[in-house]
Structure formats: structure tokens, C-alpha cells
Amino acid sequence: MPIIKSKDQNTSPTGRVRKKNQSIILKAAEQDFLAHGFKGASIKGIAERAGIPRANVHYYYKNKEAIYSDILLEILSLWDSSIITSTEEPAKVLGDYILAKVMYSKTNPEASRIFASEFIHGAPRLQHYLQTSFKTWIDEVKTTIEGWIKLGKMDDIDPLYLLFTIWGATQHYADFSPQVTAAMNKDKLTNEDFEQVAKTLTQIILKGCGITK
Amino acid sequence: MPIIKSKDQNTSPTGRVRKKNQSIILKAAEQDFLAHGFKGASIKGIAERAGIPRANVHYYYKNKEAIYSDILLEILSLWDSSIITSTEEPAKVLGDYILAKVMYSKTNPEASRIFASEFIHGAPRLQHYLQTSFKTWIDEVKTTIEGWIKLGKMDDIDPLYLLFTIWGATQHYADFSPQVTAAMNKDKLTNEDFEQVAKTLTQIILKGCGITK
DNA sequence: AAATAAGCTGACACCAGTGTCAAGTAATAA
DNA sequence: TTATTACTTGACACTGGTGTCAGCTTATTT
Numbered sequence: 001m002p003i004i005k006s007k008d009q010n011t012s013p014t015g016r017v018r019k020k021n022q023s024i025i026l027k028a029a030e031q032d033f034l035a036h037g038f039k040g041a042s043i044k045g046i047a048e049r050a051g052i053p054r055a056n057v058h059y060y061y062k063n064k065e066a067i068y069s070d071i072l073l074e075i076l077s078l079w080d081s082s083i084i085t086s087t088e089e090p091a092k093v094l095g096d097y098i099l100a101k102v103m104y105s106k107t108n109p110e111a112s113r114i115f116a117s118e119f120i121h122g123a124p125r126l127q128h129y130l131q132t133s134f135k136t137w138i139d140e141v142k143t144t145i146e147g148w149i150k151l152g153k154m155d156d157i158d159p160l161y162l163l164f165t166i167w168g169a170t171q172h173y174a175d176f177s178p179q180v181t182a183a184m185n186k187d188k189l190t191n192e193d194f195e196q197v198a199k200t201l202t203q204i205i206l207k208g209c210g211i212t213k
Numbered sequence: 214m215p216i217i218k219s220k221d222q223n224t225s226p227t228g229r230v231r232k233k234n235q236s237i238i239l240k241a242a243e244q245d246f247l248a249h250g251f252k253g254a255s256i257k258g259i260a261e262r263a264g265i266p267r268a269n270v271h272y273y274y275k276n277k278e279a280i281y282s283d284i285l286l287e288i289l290s291l292w293d294s295s296i297i298t299s300t301e302e303p304a305k306v307l308g309d310y311i312l313a314k315v316m317y318s319k320t321n322p323e324a325s326r327i328f329a330s331e332f333i334h335g336a337p338r339l340q341h342y343l344q345t346s347f348k349t350w351i352d353e354v355k356t357t358i359e360g361w362i363k364l365g366k367m368d369d370i371d372p373l374y375l376l377f378t379i380w381g382a383t384q385h386y387a388d389f390s391p392q393v394t395a396a397m398n399k400d401k402l403t404n405e406d407f408e409q410v411a412k413t414l415t416q417i418i419l420k421g422c423g424i425t426k
Numbered sequence: 427a428a429a430t431a432a433g434c435t436g437a438c439a440c441c442a443g444t445g446t447c448a449a450g451t452a453a454t455a456a
Numbered sequence: 457t458t459a460t461t462a463c464t465t466g467a468c469a470c471t472g473g474t475g476t477c478a479g480c481t482t483a484t485t486t
Contacts, residue, residue, distance in 0.1 A: 017453080017463065035334065039253020044443055053465055058445065060463095082410045116388065120333075121250065125389035130395035138396050155420075160396055161413045168385030169378040173386075175329065176380070178336035179424045183351050183373055184405035200374045207368075210423025230433065230483080257473055268435050271475065 022051050022060055029067045029101050037117060038068060069125070072118065075111045076129060078104070091213035094166075095202045101170035105188070112174035130161040138163075140167045142150075155210035162209065169201055235273055237263050239287075242280045247323050250330060251281060268399055271298070282338070285331065288324045289342055293400075303361045304426035307379075308415045314383035315411040319402070325387035368423035375422065 028050035032041040043064060047054040061067045085093065105112055118126060138160075147158035173189065175178055182189060189197075206213070241262035245254040256277060260267040274280045300307065318325055331339060351373075358372035386393055386402065394400060402410075419426070 015462090021463090036252040037250030037330070037334065039249040040251065042443060043445090053464055054444090055446085055467095059465095063445080087317065089480080117250075117330065117333055119389045119391055120330055121248065126391070134392075134395060155416075157219040157413060157417065158409070161410060162417075163396070164385050164389075164393060164410075165378075165414060167389070167416060168381035168383070170381070171385075172377050172381030176332045176377075178332055178339070178343065180377060181345075182347060183376070196371070197377075198368060202376060203368075204370065204375070204378060204418065204421035206421075207423070208417035208419075210420070211263060234433085255473060256475090266435050267474090268437095269433080272433070272435090276475080311430090416475085 018060070021052075021056075022070075023059055024052070024059060025067065026071060026120065026177055030071055030110055030114065033068065033071065033114055033117075038064075038121070043067075056100075061062045071114065072125060075115050076126075078108065078111060081113065085144075089213070090145075090153050090209075090211050091206055094145075094205060094209075094211070097171065098202045101166060102173065102194055104175035104200070105170055105172075106194045109174040109177060112171055115173065116175045133205075153211065157209055162205075166205065173197060225267065230310055231273070234269075235283075237265070238270055238273060238280065239284060241329065243284055243323055246284065246330075251277075251334070254282075285338060289339075291324060292328065293322065297307065300356075302306075302426070303358075303366050303422075303424050304419055307418060307422075307424070308358075310378055311383065311415045311418065312411045314379060315386065315407055315414070317388035318383055318385075318408045319404075322387040322390065325384055329384065329388045337384050356374060366424065370422055379418065380413075392394075 025046065029041070029046045031049055032045045035041075036045070041064065043057055043061075044054055046067070047057045050057070057067075061070075123130065141163065142159045145154075145162065148154050149156050173194070181189065184193075186193075238259065240397075242254070243261045244262055245258045248254075249258070254277065256270050256274075257267055259280070260270045263270070270280075274283075336343065354376065355372045358367075358375065361367050362369050386407070394402065399406075
């Protein structure tokens with residue numbers, strides 16, 4: 001999986017062309033994976049999207065798995081970057097988090113969908129992540145929220161169910177976009193729509209958890 | 214798409230074998246689509262899962278699309294079967310609906326995932342559904358909820374955002390199952406887990422919408 | 427118990443995608 | 457400016473999947 005990563009670091013000050021081409025390939029690949037799923041995507045298709053011969057793609061990436069790994073890594077680094085800190089008040093922390101998640105759905109719908117697709121198919125490539133950084137992240141958040149509950153700042157609600165609710169509700173706008181737009185009679189949600197989503201969802205969640213700001 | 218459907222109806226009292234075999238094929242296909250996505254699934258793979266020669270699958274279904282259509286139709290018929298009626302009180306109606314959705318995630322996780330996968334990839338095969346029965350369903354529900362709001366039975370919340378929240382939060386347990394189980398340190402959610410999910414979610418949503426039963 | 431229809435399947439010709447390699451061209455370092 | 461390394465690409469041999477058909481067997485009807 002880190003085949004290319006290591007190459008990047010080892011090869012001296014060279015690699016301008018490499019960097020440029022890899023980025024072209026990755027962008028094309030993201031589109032292809034999105035359109036056809038992991039199994040359905042093909043190096044042939046990726047090469048065509050990227051506008052370069054297939055053999056050239058093979059020069060940079062051994063196979064489809066290698067490309068996909070690179071993409072997943074990038075997505076993961078984005079995904080849990082929004083951090084919940086324990087120093088602020090729950091209303092502020094959760095509100096910020098919900099807004100961040102909604103805006104992530106708006107700004108990175110492709111990433112969200114690839115991520116979702118991976119889970120739908122059993123997340124075979126995310127086992128390590130789920131056992132390590134994801135778990136520590138979860139534990140931190142759990143502790144924080146349990147602290148709020150102990151201090152009477154919110155109702156006694158299982159922190160995990162709260163998180164799942166936020167994730168599900170926010171990611172829905174990226175992952176089920178055709179359903180959302182059909183229901184709303186729109187081609188595409190606007191910036192204001194997303195802001196309204198964040199506002200409404202924050203309202204429901206905060207009030208629903210008994211958080212009074 | 215209805216190629217087989219019509220055959221079923223036209224052919225006299227025969228079709229016992231046909232019915233049995235189609236059901237075997239559909240079950241195998243569901244597994245294969247789930248494992249590999251639409252593009253990644255193959256008639257070869259489906260035939261192997263079903264334990265019959267590939268040519269025999271072709272005898273019943275012209276191609277992959279035909280099989281997939283049959284599966285999607287079945288899933289759709291399940292999906293919007295839970296109806297929101299206007300005669301009951303909001304707390305009861307929404308509580309029942311949330312419970313039904315959570316239990317659907319538990320009982321039909323495969324269907325939920327196939328459905329999600331379809332949307333993630335742009336829902337090319339659901340355009341007609343989204344423009345017809347889905348839309349009328351949405352309109353009914355919108356009217357009902359707006360009625361509640363006018364009567365002061367709940368806060369002024371956009372009915373669509375409320376629905377999306379419920380859908381996202383409930384479907385999350387089927388679609389992101391590996392993430393959920395990892396977070397909960399379990400292999401599989403139990404019946405009690407799902408009941409607890411429904412209870413917690415109902416609590417958050419009802420309170421969050423200002424519904425006092 | 428024939429006759430007819432439904433179901434089954436191996437084999438065939440075909441198309442799409444893979445990965446590698448050798449022989450080139452462009453870029454960079456000495 | 458030449459030597460070296462990076463990059464490019466057409467061609468090849470191969471694997472996996474498709475759809476059809478002819479000839480067979482099993483059900484069903486008369």
C-alpha cells in the first residue's frame with residue numbers, strides 16, 4: 001500500500017513529473033471508483049479518464065489496489081480531522097462538529113461516497129484503521145461526552161448513538177444525494193441549503209440531548 | 214426490466230420450477246451484488262453461488278441488468294411500506310416509524326446496502342421511482358408534518374430535514390455496520406442493541422422536535 | 427404412452443481488462 | 457554534452473466474463 005509513498009520520499013530532489021502524473025491519475029481514479037465501485041473500476045478506464053496510455057498508469061501504480069489505497073489514505077486523513085475538544089461547552093462543540101460534518105458532505109461528496117462504499121462492502125481495507133486511530137478517537141470522544149453527562153450538562157444518552165446519529169444524518173446528504181435532491185425538487189443543494197441543514201440538525205440534536213446553551 | 218414478470222403471468226399454471234430457480238438465482242445475486250457492487254458482480258459469480266451452470270442463469274435472465282432490476286423492485290416494495298398516517302399523534306407516529314426503520318436495518322441489511330449503493334453511484338436505475346411514487350409519498354408526509362406544526366404539536370422544523378435525519382441515522386446501522394461494530398467493540402449488534410438504538414433515537418428526535426407526548 | 431413444452435448444459439466465438447517487457451524519448455546530473 | 461536516470465508507450469500473451477446455440481433430459485398435457 002505505501003509502495004509509492006516510500007518511492008516519493010526516497011528519490012532525491014527529482015519527482016516533479018511523478019508528482020504531477022500521480023495526482024492526475026488519482027483524480028481520474030477517484031471518478032472511476034465513484035462511478036463503478038472498486039471492483040467495477042478498471043485501470044483501462046482510469047487511464048482513459050486521465051488521458052494517458054494504460055501502460056503509463058502501470059508505471060506509477062502496480063495495480064488497482066495500490067491506487068485505491070492512496071485514495072483511501074487521503075480520505076481518512078480528512079475524515080477524522082474535525083476534533084472534539086473537552087474544553088468548550090457542549091453546545092459549541094457539537095454545533096461546530098455538526099457544521100463541519102455537513103460542510104464536509106458539501107465540499108467532499110466524492111470522498112464521502114467512496115468512504116461509504118467501502119463500508120457497505122464490508123470495509124476490508126479499513127480493518128487496521130478501525131482497530132487503531134479510529135478506536136482511540138472514539139474513546140476520547142466517549143470520555144468527553146460522558147463527562148458532560150456526569151456534570152449534568154446533557155441528558156444521559158449513549159455517546160456512540162449520538163455520534164452515529166450525527167454521522168448518519170450528515171453523511172446522508174452526500175451519500176444519498178439523488179434522493180435528497182429529488183425530495184427537495186432541486187438539481188443541487190445550495191450553500192444556504194447546507195447551512196439550513198446544519199442549523200436544523202443542530203437544533204434537533206442539542207434540544208434532543210437536553211443541552212441548553 | 215419486466216421481461217420475466219410478464220413471462221410469469223402469461224405462462225399457464227406451469228412455472229413451479231421457474232419460480233423456485235428464480236428465487237435461488239435472486240438470492241445468490243443479492244449476495245454477489247452486495248460483495249462486488251453492480252459492475253463488479255458477474256453472472257459467472259452468481260451462477261457459482263447458486264450452484265448451477267452459468268447457461269442456466271441465462272435461461273432465466275437475459276443479463277445482469279435484468280437480475281438487478283428484479284432485486285431493486287423487491288427492495289423498493291419493502292422500503293416505503295412503512296406509512297406515516299395523519300390520524301395518530303406525532304409521538305406515536307414518529308416513534309413507530311423510527312422503530313420500523315431501525316428494525317428494517319436489522320432485518321434487511323443487505324437490501325439497505327444495495328439500496329444505498331445504488332444512490333451512491335447516482336441512482337441511474339431509480340430515476341423513475343424518484344419522480345413518481347417516491348414524490349407522492351414525500352408530499353403526503355410533508356403535508357402531515359406541516360399539519361402538526363400548524364397545530365403547535367411540534368417545533369417549526371422542515372419536514373424533509375427531519376425525514377433525512379431519521380433515514381440517515383437509522384440506515385447508518387446497516388450501511389456502516391463495520392464502523393458501528395468497531396466503535397461498539399462487538400462482532401454484531403444484538404436485538405437489544407437495536408431496541409436501544411430505536412429508543413435513544415426516538416428520545417432525541419421527539420424531544421429535539423419539541424414533541425411532548 | 428405419445429406428444430409437446432419447459433428446463434438444462436457443454437461448447438464455441440467473442441470482448442474487456444491485466445501485467446510485463448523491450449525499445450524508445452525526455453529530463454537531469456556530471 | 458554526454459551519461460545516467462526518469463518517463464513513455466505499443467505490443468504480446470493471458471485471464472475472466474459474456475451470450476448463444478444445439479442437443480439433451482425432465483415435466484406436463486392430451
